[in-house]
Amino acid sequence: MTSFIPSGVELLRLLPEILLVLAGTVVLVLEGVTGARRGRELGYLTLATLLAALAAAIAAYRQPGPAFSGLIASDGFAAFFRVVVIAAAILVTLFSGPYLRREGAERGEYYALLLYSAAGQCLMASAAELIVLFIALEISSIASYVLAGYLRADRRANEAAVKYFLLGSFASAFLLYGIALLYGAAGSTWLAEIRAVLRTPAAASDSLVGTAAALIFVGFAFKVSAAPFQIWAPDVYQGAPAPVAAFLSAGPKAAAFAGLLRVFMSGLEPVTANWEGIVWVSALATMVIGNFAALLQSNIKRLLAYSSIAHAGYVMVAVAAHSSVGTAAAMFYLAAYVFMNVGAFAVVSYFARQGERYVQVEDLTGLAWRQPTVAALLSVFLLSLIGVPLTGGFFGKFYVFKAALEAGLVWLTVLGLLNSAVAAYYYLRILVVMYMREPAEATAELRAPTGPVKAALWASAFGTLFLGIFPSAVLEFATNAAALKP
Amino acid sequence: MNLLDAVLFLPLAGFLIVLLLPREREEALRRLALGFAAATFLLSLGLATGYRAGGQFAFVTDLPWIRSPQIRYHVGLDGLSLWLVLLTTLLTPIGILVSWRYISKRVKEFYALFLLLEFGLIGVFVALDLILFYVFWEVSLVPMYFLIGVWGHERRIYAAVKFFLFTMAGSVLMLAAIIYLDTYAGTFDYVELLRLQAAGNLAFRRTEGLLLFLGFFLAFAIKVPLFPLHTWLPDAHVEAPTAGSVMLASVMLKMGCYGLLRFCLPLFPQASRDCAPWIVALAIAGIIYGALVALVQPNMKKLVAYTSVSHLGFVVLGIFTFSPLGADGAVYQMINHGISTGALFILVGYLYERKHSLEIADYGGVATPAPNLATVFMITALASAGLPTLNNFVGEYLVLQGAAQVDFRWAVLAATGVILAAAYMLWLYQRVFFGPAPEAVRTHVYDLTRREWTAMLPLVALMVWLGVGSETFLPAIRQTNAWILERSRATTEIRVELRMPLQEVRP
Numbered sequence: 001m002t003s004f005i006p007s008g009v010e011l012l013r014l015l016p017e018i019l020l021v022l023a024g025t026v027v028l029v030l031e032g033v034t035g036a037r038r039g040r041e042l043g044y045l046t047l048a049t050l051l052a053a054l055a056a057a058i059a060a061y062r063q064p065g066p067a068f069s070g071l072i073a074s075d076g077f078a079a080f081f082r083v084v085v086i087a088a089a090i091l092v093t094l095f096s097g098p099y100l101r102r103e104g105a106e107r108g109e110y111y112a113l114l115l116y117s118a119a120g121q122c123l124m125a126s127a128a129e130l131i132v133l134f135i136a137l138e139i140s141s142i143a144s145y146v147l148a149g150y151l152r153a154d155r156r157a158n159e160a161a162v163k164y165f166l167l168g169s170f171a172s173a174f175l176l177y178g179i180a181l182l183y184g185a186a187g188s189t190w191l192a193e194i195r196a197v198l199r200t201p202a203a204a205s206d207s208l209v210g211t212a213a214a215l216i217f218v219g220f221a222f223k224v225s226a227a228p229f230q231i232w233a234p235d236v237y238q239g240a241p242a243p244v245a246a247f248l249s250a251g252p253k254a255a256a257f258a259g260l261l262r263v264f265m266s267g268l269e270p271v272t273a274n275w276e277g278i279v280w281v282s283a284l285a286t287m288v289i290g291n292f293a294a295l296l297q298s299n300i301k302r303l304l305a306y307s308s309i310a311h312a313g314y315v316m317v318a319v320a321a322h323s324s325v326g327t328a329a330a331m332f333y334l335a336a337y338v339f340m341n342v343g344a345f346a347v348v349s350y351f352a353r354q355g356e357r358y359v360q361v362e363d364l365t366g367l368a369w370r371q372p373t374v375a376a377l378l379s380v381f382l383l384s385l386i387g388v389p390l391t392g393g394f395f396g397k398f399y400v401f402k403a404a405l406e407a408g409l410v411w412l413t414v415l416g417l418l419n420s421a422v423a424a425y426y427y428l429r430i431l432v433v434m435y436m437r438e439p440a441e442a443t444a445e446l447r448a449p450t451g452p453v454k455a456a457l458w459a460s461a462f463g464t465l466f467l468g469i470f471p472s473a474v475l476e477f478a479t480n481a482a483a484l485k486p
Numbered sequence: 487m488n489l490l491d492a493v494l495f496l497p498l499a500g501f502l503i504v505l506l507l508p509r510e511r512e513e514a515l516r517r518l519a520l521g522f523a524a525a526t527f528l529l530s531l532g533l534a535t536g537y538r539a540g541g542q543f544a545f546v547t548d549l550p551w552i553r554s555p556q557i558r559y560h561v562g563l564d565g566l567s568l569w570l571v572l573l574t575t576l577l578t579p580i581g582i583l584v585s586w587r588y589i590s591k592r593v594k595e596f597y598a599l600f601l602l603l604e605f606g607l608i609g610v611f612v613a614l615d616l617i618l619f620y621v622f623w624e625v626s627l628v629p630m631y632f633l634i635g636v637w638g639h640e641r642r643i644y645a646a647v648k649f650f651l652f653t654m655a656g657s658v659l660m661l662a663a664i665i666y667l668d669t670y671a672g673t674f675d676y677v678e679l680l681r682l683q684a685a686g687n688l689a690f691r692r693t694e695g696l697l698l699f700l701g702f703f704l705a706f707a708i709k710v711p712l713f714p715l716h717t718w719l720p721d722a723h724v725e726a727p728t729a730g731s732v733m734l735a736s737v738m739l740k741m742g743c744y745g746l747l748r749f750c751l752p753l754f755p756q757a758s759r760d761c762a763p764w765i766v767a768l769a770i771a772g773i774i775y776g777a778l779v780a781l782v783q784p785n786m787k788k789l790v791a792y793t794s795v796s797h798l799g800f801v802v803l804g805i806f807t808f809s810p811l812g813a814d815g816a817v818y819q820m821i822n823h824g825i826s827t828g829a830l831f832i833l834v835g836y837l838y839e840r841k842h843s844l845e846i847a848d849y850g851g852v853a854t855p856a857p858n859l860a861t862v863f864m865i866t867a868l869a870s871a872g873l874p875t876l877n878n879f880v881g882e883y884l885v886l887q888g889a890a891q892v893d894f895r896w897a898v899l900a901a902t903g904v905i906l907a908a909a910y911m912l913w914l915y916q917r918v919f920f921g922p923a924p925e926a927v928r929t930h931v932y933d934l935t936r937r938e939w940t941a942m943l944p945l946v947a948l949m950v951w952l953g954v955g956s957e958t959f960l961p962a963i964r965q966t967n968a969w970i971l972e973r974s975r976a977t978t979e980i981r982v983e984l985r986m987p988l989q990e991v992r993p
Contacts (some may be wrong), residue, residue: 368592372509386654388628389621398617402555402665410666417658424654428631428647436635436643472553479554 010067013074015056016082017119017126023049024115031108039106043097046111050090050118057082057122066128070190073128076481077331081125081258084335087463088250089118091342094456096243098449099349103151103241110150114247117143121255130179130189130267133259137175137223140252141168148240148248160239167222167232175219181212182267191267198270210274216263217278223256226316227285230309234293237305242352242359245301246345249308254334257315261327264319266484272322279320280412286313287419294426300348300361303426304341307385310423311337317416318400321407327482329399332475336392336467340384343460347378350453351446361430366439370446375434377457382427384464387420392467399475489532490545490563490612493575496526497604504601509594516586519597523579523604530575537568537962542969543614543677551618557674560614565962566747566817566970567611573824574611574737576944578604581729583941584832588728588839589637596637599629600729607737611744616664616674620657623705623741627653630734638725645718645725652718656705663701667753680752680973692756699757702750703765709742712765712802713772716795723791724844728835731787735794736828740820743801747813751805752973759974762806769806770899773799777906781913786837787844789914790830793870796903797823797878803900804885808974812888813967814960819881821959822952826869826878829945833863836938837918840931846914851923856933860919862942869949871911872904877952 011018027042061079066072093114100106120140127133145168149161183189185208186197197203222229237245264275290310297303315337318330351367351374352359368375384391397420404413449457467474500522507515537544543562551559563571582600589596606626613619627650635646668674671688682688690698708715719739723731751758776795783789797819804816836859837852838844853860869876882904890897923931934942952959 368595372595383628389624394621394624398661398665401662402668405662405665406669413665414659414662417662418655421651421654421658425647425651428650431631432635432643432647435632436646475552476554 006068009063009065010072012056012063013060013065013067014072014126015060016053016086017122019049019053019056020115020119020122024112024119027108027112027115031112039100039108040097042108042111043093043106046115047090047093049115050086050093053118053122054083054086054090057086070192071129071132072123072126074126076477077258077262077484078122078126080331080335080478080481081254082122084254084338085118085121085125085251088247088254088338088342089114091338091346091456091460092243092247092250094452094459095246095346095349098453099241099243099352102354105151110147113143113147113150117147117247118251121251124255125258125262127259127262128191130182130191130263133263134172134176134179137219137256137259138172140255141172141223144168144248144252147244148236150244151241154239154241156239157241158239160236163232163239164236171219171222171229174215174222178212178215178217178219181208181215185209185212191263194267195270198268209268209271213264213268213271213275214278216268217260217275217282220256220260220263221282224253224260224312224315225286225309226282226312227289227309228282230286230289230312233309234297234302234305237308238299238301242301242345242349242356245305246342246349249304249345250338250342253308253312254338257312257319257330257334261319261330262484265322265324265327269322269484276320276322279316279322280409283313283316283320284412284415286310286316287416288313291419291423291426294423297426298361299359300364300430301359303361303430304344304348307423307426308341310419311341311385313419314397314400314416317404317409317412320409320412321403323403323407324479324482324484325406326400326403327484328475328478329396329403331478331482332399332467332471333396335474335478336384336396336464339460339463339467340381340391340393343381343457343464344378344385346453346456346460347374347381350374350449350457353446361433364430365433365437367434369439371448374449374457377461378434379431380461380464382430384468386424386427390465390468392464392471394468395471395475396467488545488547489529489536490561491547493526493530493533493571494561494605494608494612496522496529497578497601497608500526501598501601501605504594504598507594512593515594515597516582519601520579520582522601523575523582526604527575527579530572533563533568534572537563537565546614548614551615555668555674557617558615559618560675560677561609561612561618562614563612565964565966566744568962569817569821569959570611570737570740570744571608573740573821574604574607577732577736577824577828580828580832580941580944581732583937584732584835585727585729586937588835592636595632599632600733603629603633603733607733607741610741614676616667616676616679616749618674619676620661620664623657623660626738626741627657630730630738633730633733634722634726637727637730640725641721642725645721648718649722652708652715653705656708659701660705663698666698666701676749683753683973690754690756692760695754696757696760699750699754699761702745702754703761706742706745706750709745710739710798710802711742711795713768713775713795713799716772716776719795720788720791723794723831724785724787728831728838731791731831731835732828735791735831736824739794739798740824743798743805743816743820746802746805747817747967747970751808752970755974758806759808762808765806766803766896769799769802770896771799772796773803773900773903774906777903777910781906781910784846785844786834786846786914786918787831789846789910790827790834793830793907793910794823794827796907797827797870799903800882800885800900803896804881804888807885807888807892807896808971809888809891810964810967810971811884811891813971814963815881815884815886815888817963817967818952818956818960819878819885822869822877822881825945825948825952826866826876829862829866829942829949830870832941832945833859833866836934837931841926846917848924849918849927850921851919852927852931853919854923855928855931858934858939859931862934862946863919864915865946865949867911867915869953871908875950875953877949880953880956
């Protein structure tokens with residue numbers, strides 16, 4: 001009889017999530033106790049908590065193993081994604097403060113929601129059982145829905161929140177339905193047990209399994225904004241406050257991919273034939289839709305939304321490779337993606353100014369004259385998003401397509417790479433207006449970024465370039481962590 | 487760390503230091519950039535004197551960069567890359583000199599990017615790891631994109647984006663081919679690949695080899711550019727600032743030719759030979775088409791741009807004759823084109839700085855107010871037209887003879903390009919420099935300044951040297967081409983080998 005009282009080491013394995021939830025609650029309570037004027041201090045508290053959670057994630061990794069009767073798997077895979085989503089939250093927190101103060105909306109609840117959402121994402125990365133995974137997804141999602149509509153007075157934000165909530169709830173329902181069917185087929189919600197059951201040919205050929213896999217895929221595909229469930233992303237990213245859009249494009253997406261990979265590469269791994277076709281089609285459709293739609297955008301938040309759809313497509317290519325090399329490639333890609341994409345959104349959030357008046361691509365005209373350093377940093381992010389060497393984005397694509405070729409997906413690789421050439425065009429448009437057009441005479445004043453924004457920008461650029469010049473350590477960690485066989 | 491690494495990384499160091507300087511100190515920035523470029527050139531002279539024909543690659547450094555998959559910092563120099571590296575290091579300081587007054591806005595960024603460009607270009611020619619090669623290939627693309635887009639003429643943005651997208655479209659397919667090659671052979675290392683191939687462990691099925699070849703070839707053909715993929719070139723050349731046009735024409739176009747010789751021929755010999763008739767046809771079409779279009783251009787810069795299409799047709803023709811003479815001529819012509827077309831762009835840039843026009847019709851009688859400029863232009867134009875004792879003659883002659891050995895009709899068709907070259911060059915010269923000088927020319931055009939002389943003198947000297955002293959340059963080229971051609975004769979049709987050892991039973 002196993003004891004249900006968690007031991008100390010088990011608590012350690014869940015420490016990042018515990019810290020984040022506790023701090024979220026503390027922030028909420030503190031705000032109630034001290035009044036609404038403490039936004040800035042609560043922001044610092046959030047930052048400190050996130051740094052502590054980062055340390056906790058590393059500490060948890062040093063004691064890998066299951067926790068809470070195997071509901072949690074605190075392994076290298078979990079540690080990797082915990083670090084990625086917490087890093088995303090740290091970067092977003094850094095430039096949220098100045099943005100919210102400008103909008104007159106810096107309150108504790110924003111930070112509390114951010115912490116809860118990050119906690120849910122960490123849990124998604126470490127869940128080894130489907131119900132826990134579902135709960136984690138909901139923690140992350142519900143906090144995200146509220147964050148999207150955080151600026152209550154803004155009609156676009158309201159629209160974004162409602163859309164995100166309604167479509168997100170549908171997706172969650174699909175996921176839950178899939179979990180239920182899988183339980184019916186395999187008789188368990190533990191991924192390890194599902195895997196063991198599905199190894200028997202009789203269970204694997206059950207038509208329920210295929211349906212369950214498809215439904216679970218739908219649920220995750222929505223969260224990562226993979227086609228054909230990507231419709232919500234542009235509207236939500238455009239309507240949500242810029243830092244929230246940055247967060248939504250990074251943390252929840254990475255965490256949803258973590259869940260997707262864990263379910264499909266461990267639990268459903270024995271029935272690969274049932275799902276690889278779906279993933280192949282979805283990957284291609286996601287890349288094509290994302291890139292071609294992005295070509296037509298004039299709003300930079302919408303452009304980045306479609307770009308983030310396209311990037312989900314590249315990661316999906318790695319999933320379609322259904323190998324541990326592919327899993328490692330997806331992990332590396334997401335790490336690079338978080339830095340470059342959050343960095344780009346940080347610039348948008350800095351540049352938008354009060355009421356987000358300046359979010360058209362054209363508004364960036366002559367940025368290189370007005371703020372050369374910001375323009376240079378944004379160039380690094382954009383070049384990385386294009387996939388130019390010596391940036392993380394290049395090695396991300398390189399590893400993804402290498403995994404795909406090793407898995408024999410020649411056509412998907414060629415089409416994906418051609419897609420990335422198409423994508424260059426819309427990123428170049430931003431470089432063009434920044435560097436190749438001089439600013440008009442009467443442009444509104446643009447102050448230099450404040451300390452925290454600068455820190456977020458430089459940290460993102462450092463991460464982007466580091467992963468592009470010295471990718472070995474991160475890739476090796478991912479490779480070791482990617483073998484998800486329980 | 488050997489001399490080659492120093493030559494490679496010195497421009498990168500210059501790039502970083504220029505970035506750190508305050509942007510107000512423009513004169514200091516110029517001097518610093520020139521200092522770095524000149525130092526790089528002086529160091530690179532050591533490569534030429536220290537290079538000994540012998541082993542396959544000299545000045546090799548081979549260090550691990552990324553452990554898994556194994557990507558190495560593997561660089562080295564042979565007779566093919568040696569002169570291209572020197573061409574790059576020579577033209578960079580010259581490019582900086584001709585930009586001295588011409589570039590007046592965003593000076594810091596200009597010189598920083600120029601040095602970054604030099605880093606990328608040298609890297610392309612010395613990389614011996616396929617991924618490292620790809621990295622440099624793309625790294626050189628970004629600064630050139632900015633050079634055209636920020637400091638170019640009116641339609642610069644269109645030209646810059648077109649240039650970037652054309653190159654990118656080709657290079658992603660090359661990346662796919664490189665990765666495929668690795669999944670097949672388990673290495674990105676060029677030397678290792680050659681070793682595997684020599685041992686018979688790297689044999690492709692015919693279609694497989696063909697597709698891989700095309701993946702590389704397309705990237706290179708766009709860069710060369712081979713007719714009909716050349717449409718980005720006139721735009722990019724015309725819109726780029728003078729120094730950008732110089733680097734683009736003199737060095738960047740050679741990246742494609744270099745890639746053909748370095749990778750396509752040795753790695754995919756069968757596919758190279760299968761495709762050769764088609765490629766030769768396109769090359770000859772390019773020679774004649776480029777020359778005819780150049781003949782009718784009213785814009786000087788565009789005229790020079792189209793001569794590049796024609797001249798590079800010779801290079802591709804020479805390569806795909808698979809004859810020693812043709813290949814030697816092709817490499818020689820790569821250097822010649824770098825010198826003489828670079829010089830032409832500089833001279834056209836000088837005229838533009840004086841009169842702010844590129845239209846031939848706006849000029850006339852320039853020889854009267856600027857006799858020295860006229861003389862230098864004459865030498866360069868004659869060199870470009872292939873006058874004996876000047877550089878282009880040697881390369882073109884070798885290519886034509888190589889082509890004639892394979893098929894005499896090729897040589898006849900290609901030779902029309904030489905005739906047309908004389909026509910468009912001399913006609914251009916006549917319209918710009920002779921005749922009565924309009925008022926605007928007499929008031930605006932002045933003779934060469936000291937700085938302008940300094941930039942042109944080494945190029946003119948090299949035109950003569952390459953024209954009469956070809957034995958200085960050819961031995962290294964000849965030796966490297968010999969083994970490339972030997973490789974290209976190998977057959978890679980699938981071999982069915984018995985993997986089972988014959989003597990399995992131990993005594």
